[in-house]
Amino acid sequence: MVNVFYEEAGALKVGSILTDNTTSLQIESAHGKRSKIKATLVLLRFENPPMHGFMQQAQEKAADIDVNFLWECCEENREFTGQELAGDYFGHTPDPLETAAILILLSQNPIYFHKKGVGRFKAAPPEILQAALASREKKRLAEEKQAGYVQQLMAFELPDTFRPLLDDLLYKPDKNTIEWKALETACDATRLSVPRLLERCGAIPSTHDYHYNQFLYEHFPEGIDTDAYPADFHLMDPEDLPVAGVKAFSIDDATTTEIDDAFSVTPLNFGSFRIGIHIATPALGVAPHSLLDKFAAKRLSTVYLPGRKITMLPESVIQHFTLGEAHHRPVLSLYLEVADDFTVTRTFSRIETIEVSTNLRLDSLERQFNEITLRENQTDYPFAHELRLLWNFSCKMEKLRGKDQDINSEKIDYSFIIDQDRVSVYERRRGAPIDKVVSELMIFANAEWGKQLADAGYAGIYRSQGNGKVKMSLSPAPHQGLGVSQYAWSSSPMRRYVDLINQRQLIALVSGNPPPYTREDDTLLIAMRDFEMAYATYAEFQRGMERYWCLRWLLQENISTSGAIVIKENMIKLDRLPLIVRIPSLPELAPGTLVAVGVSQIDLIDRSLNASFLGKSEG
Secondary structure (H helix, E strand, O other): OOEEEEEEOOEEEEEEEEEEOOOEEEEEOOOOOEEEEEHHHEEEEEOOOOOOOHHHHHHHHHHOOOHHHHHHOOOOOOEEEHHHHHHHHHOOOOOHHHHHHHHHHHHHOOOOEEEEEOOEEEEOOHHHHHHHHHHHHHHHHHHHHHHHHHHHHHOOOOOHHHHHHHHHHHHOOOOOOHHHHHHHHHHHHHOOOHHHHHHHOOOOOOHHHHHHHHHHHHHOOOOOOOOOOOOOOOOOOHHHOOEOOOOEEEEEOOOOOOOOEEEEEEEOHHHOEEEEEEEEOHHHOOOOOOHHHHHHHHHOEOEEEOOEEEOOOOHHHHHHHOOOOOOEEEEEEEEEEEOOOOOEEEEEEEEEEEEEEEEEEHHHHHHHOOHHHHHOOOOOOOOHHHHHHHHHHHHHHHHHOOOOOOOOOOOEEEEEEEEOOEEEEEEEEOOOHHHHHHHHHHHHHHHHHHHHHHHHOOOOOEEEEEOOEEEEEOOOOOEOOOOEOOOOOOOOOOOEHHHHHHHHHHHHHHHOOOOOOOOOOHHHHHHHHHHHHHHHHHHHHHHHHHHHHHHHHHHHOOOOEEEEEEEEOOEEEEOOOOOEEEOOOOOOOOOOOEEEEEEEEEEOOOOEEEEEEEEEOOO
């Protein structure tokens, strides 16, 4: 029986001819499988040796041939068949096994022999061969190194070469590197995620820093250190500005260093009085297009998270403009002349200096200024008279905005205090008198200054709300949520870049100078667009870190069961924490239902936990 050695789909095979149709053959393999092949694919026909065992014998013979010597036997720049090369190599007419062995070796070494057709080859040029061999050796060494990395990682040992690459591997890996391929292989073998495996290897000593560094890697690739940054700000000589004859005070959280605003109350005739809203003026020192301005335009906002913050402006600039106690600082003041029925009769603005007499702090002030002390007319605390007037004025403004029926007293704000890696979470009811005073004065200032910019034809960046959707634009429009005709953020110029831009416009307006920006200026549009994106990103990061510290608190306090309230469907909020969790097994319960839940499997890397429904709770 005639046998054939042939090529099919890039593989060499052997079979016996059943039918020869000249252009095609019906063949049968050693395993009895029958198939039809083209005659042009046949490399060799033979009767002996038998088909059974032929392929194994040919492969054994090929293994004994030195591929380098075989390449040297080839004439440069000439095509040849496997049978021709076998004759040259063996020095005689080759038998079928010898020819098959040469063809196998030619097919297995494309680096040495370039295929030019079925059974036809050409020796690789020396320079191409050397480059290919060097590349193959490099690949072999890389595979060897990668295998070593995999072994170390599976033993939960971190290879030394991984240390400088950790951030890249965790947050934005180059999937073509051997380090990533080794890490991926080890993760598949251990069934661990990349962060979890690296944590087991000791590469993530702090889960907090894992999340924090990811944010910095993505949004602050140049780092957050500002010590070496050129502080090219200038400060107008305070002697060039009038001094406000007011006794001003600020109201801020105990940790606030960027004190943007302060207030004053000055008695006038017939029971009327003047309210001063005084805003710090970094716009007087940070010039448009200066290095500092570019720095602020890149950050766009201060970033807040429990235990720390990343300020929009360098600390040296903040200290120059913050409204700290017993310092004369330049301010942009909005004055409201208010009648004894708390109606605003006149407003005007000034650029001046003030000395803040006291920085009131929320934690202590709230114990003195609250619904009870207002009801009992207590006045034995600093600025009690001024705060009472501001409270009554704020109630009037809230009513004029149509928001006096809004229910805020049931809402809770949360603050986090981190002390040596220990977290305390404090609840604070929203809508307390102190909140109303500050928020109403800020709403009034931002709405009034937005109106002044619009009336004067000066460009500004506005926030509006319609149909529940908040957006920013360069044109004034109603803010339905606040109940005002226009609203331009202007009250936090050290913390928000939009406010800094609006403050520059306001200073020009008050000074009678041309505005730094026009509506046709791309700077406004770019700043507005970039600010919206950054502000949303920073807020999401803050929520994520607050969730992290909530989980840390649960672990710290060893909480295994907790009360909760149903938000909707299978979503619940745990008691004492701003932590919303999904419980797939939660039965159908009305929103507001109090329940008891079990807490387990807290994962600080994934920022997740397992919550199980235990039952309804008594109200």
